[in-house]
Amino acid sequence: MNAEIQTMTLYKNCEKTLQNAIPCVGVGLHSGQKIHMTMKPAPVGTGIVFVRTDVTDKDNRIPAKYDHVVDTRMCSCLGNKDGVIVGTIEHLMGALNGLGITNAFIEVDGPEVPLMDGSAADFVTLIECAGVMNQDEPVKALKILKEVSFDDGKGASVALLPADNGMEIDFMIDFPASSVIGRQEYSIALTEDSFKDSIAYARTFGFAKDIDMLRSMGLAKGGSLENAVVVDGNKVLNPEGTRSENEFVVHKTLDAVGDLYQVGMPIIGRFEGTKSGHMHTNMLLRLLMADEGSYEIVTLDEYDCRAYRSNRKSA
């Protein structure tokens, strides 16, 4: 008898990877380049790691971590110590967070993740086609113990607060100059189902008046009505319109789900975003991780057990 075999457990909240590698092709939002991407299985403890297959003379691996973020102007862009970068990672990171994928290699042959239709819907489909595989290790999560916040002094702010279980997101945007957007608020508890049904579909958006300026900065070369909602004053220029009235604030929620996953594990806490963007969320994660008293690392199984027992006692 081998006692070790009997101790092998498939944890309920286990680490997960892809069952098979899955490729796709698409255009990069800012480079305008056609990019091949392959998502691949990775061992326990890997996290999400981007691999630039077109870079062979330098370190081509870039971990998807908040302290590797090098640019947040129009997307979340990661870089490593050799200066090798990968941009527009946030919607894919949202899908990986939403679907609970803890370990994966993401190979790209250019400087960006393909934008696909501007949402996370295609990434969800790709992950589901590849299949999800449980790994023999319980998931660790970062539990928020006290409020951490960042206010840019110009009306935008972000905060992480303690929450009983899982991740909750509250987002507010306000674009008074455009009646199609206006003020929108959205709240959701993040689960695999809520991500797939209510968040993944929402496309990135931009303003027609900004497009020339972005292009002159070398950005948004791949942006089009095929992969972004473009707003011109009080109109949406896309012939099909929006996918929902609140697609704008839901997309900001998707960005937050993706950016928060750069902490390297799921968060047990409540995120509040007010008119915020990638820069604010990254600043918040840096403040959080610099303050050891603001969080603890828990394993999800233990956490769930404790929550269950205390609920029964108070009932």
Ligand SMILES: [Zn+2]
């Ligand atoms: Zn986005």
